[in-house]
Amino acid sequence: MDRLTLIGVVLALVALVGGSVLKGAGLSGLWSPAAFVIVILGTLAATLVQTPMATFRRAMKILGWVFRPPARDGAAQIRRLVEWSNIARRQGLLGLEPELSNVDDEFLRKGLQMVVDGNEPEQIRQTLEIEMQGQQQRDMAAAKVFEGMGIYSPTLGIIGAVLGLMAVMKNLADPSKLGHGIAAAFTATIYGIGAANLALLPMAAKLKGVVNGQALEREMLIEGLIAIAQGENPRNIESRLSGYLH
Template identity: 40%
Template sequence: MDAAPVIGIGAGFAVIIGANVMEGGNPMALLEPAPLLLVFGTTILVAIAGGTMADAKGAVGSAKRAFTGDAPSAEDLVPQVVELAEKARRDGLLALEDSVKNVDDDFLKRGVTMAIDGTDPEELREILESEVYAKKAADKQAAKFWADAGGYSPTIGIIGTVMGLVHVLENLAQPTELGHLIAGAFVATLWGVTSANVIFLPLGNRLKRLSELECSRMEVAIEGIAAIQAGSNPRIVAQKLRSLLPGQQAEAA
């Protein structure tokens, strides 16, 4: 599990609460049930309205993935692919039937298995690249749901503030209550802006980044599978795969 979202969002809220306390505020005054319900409830509902129910169900799983998912890198695939390439070059593709069982990457394992089964190289590449394309499309929609929520929530917060100010105007005859009512009205705007910039938009960006890393890993696997199937020299395979990695990952691979 990569701790970046927990650290970032948790520390972000801690700083906001700390700043509020330093200014003499009471954090409990920000936990008004009505503004919280309005901002979070309405934001999620209008985000659902912007897509399909399948998108909404996928967004729930994607939120969990954003917090608990690892940030995979492709560097650890290189040694596995090189080892398979060495065995395939020495003993042939069929000799990989036992070795592929020990591969922990499902995509790589599936591709090598198809190569062992005699799938045409061009057809195999097309199948694997289609899988990458489908994954990118699904991940894009999941990230879009939370990015959309981040766009809606500040405006929903303003709606809550306007509703609160209408309530203030209804109680002008009670000046002792105005301060509390006005403060409560602006809590909605606070939560609208905070939820967008501390929760929803970071979740969307996190999902985009995870997708980039996972798809990059899959693309490296595709090149490795093609090289294994072609019987390429393992040293050339290693150099080719390292050339596809970012600088730091290439040095570590």
Template identity: 45%
Template sequence: MDIATILGIVIALGSIIGGQALEGGHLSSILQLTAFIIVMGGTIGACCVQNPLPVVLKAVGSLSLAISGPHIDHKGIIKLILDLANVSRKQGLLALEGKLKDIKDPFMKKGVQLIVDGTDPKAVHEILEIEVEHHEEEGVIAAKVWEAAGGYAPTVGILGAVLGLIHVMENLADPSKLGGGIAVAFVATVYGVGAANLFFLPLANKIKYKLKEEAGSRTMIIIGLVGLAQGENPRLLQEKLESFLPHGERTKEQKK
């Protein structure tokens, strides 16, 4: 669970509702179903027009990456690669086949399987690198759907405001209907601008960050597996892999 994402949403909504209360306003005055339908429906429709349905669905699925993205244990990855390197150094690369069942990460498992199958280290690097690039590219396309939503929502909010004002103008002779129309007009703008800047655009950037983080860990795996396949000394391999860690998490020798 990404606490920062949840905390950010709570703080954003809490600040808006709290500010509204401090000004003496009521929560019911900013809860307008009509405005919500106009803004969210219009934004979703625009995104569906811009993107193929599979991309839109993938964007919805990518929310899980922003909210509860997988925790990447870099030290655990390094330890596993070094264990595999020690096994291959003592027993040969074919001995790694017995370790496949203990590898949970599908990406690493695929790389080890390629090595066990006798694939050339250069080819292993190319195959895994292509997979990393493809995975990141797919994720970025999904993130761009949320970026697009962040661009459309304020404009649709303005459209909702205009519709509300049209409703007001049509009922100038009936003062009892003016309040509702004006409320929809202003609340639609609030929903559009708020949704774009508090949710859609931040979510897009969080997804991109998570993708970069995943790509970094997979690049580390590639370097480790290629070094393993080439028979590099485990100590040298450790030095190389720990270069991916923040300075404070490296071994004492690496810090010097």
């Protein structure tokens, strides 16, 4: 569990609920079924129209990364690459074949298999970079789904407020309904702006950071695998790859 995300969610709820109570609106002022339908469902509808099905499914799949990002340990990966380099220098590249069964990451396993098969370093680089870039583009497009939601929701909040004020205008003859109607109208604006700035846009930024971090780690793996294929000194490999940790 990502602690900063959890703290941020708690603080967002405290800011929203606490602010409503301190301003005198109370908790009931934050609830409006009509605003929920207009803003939340409207935002979802707009997102579905603009997003391909595969991208939307990927977005739902990586949503959990906001709270539980994929575990990354760059130092451990470097140690593994250096160990493989030592094995390759002692036993040759075929000596790495037993290591394939110990690799869980599909990307790293594919790269190691290419090294074991004796592929040229440039061919290894081209193949793995194409796969890395393709995965990064797919994941980045999925992260931008939430960014799009964050763009649409404030506009839907304004639409909800306008619709609420239109309803208020129809009841001008009954002053007792004006205050409640105006308050309900502005609740939609809170939903739209709050959802965008306290949830959707931060989520998109967090996911983009995770995606970029994964791409950087895979770039490091590519460099390490190519160095092994070229028979470089393990100490030189470790020294060069350590730069990725910073």
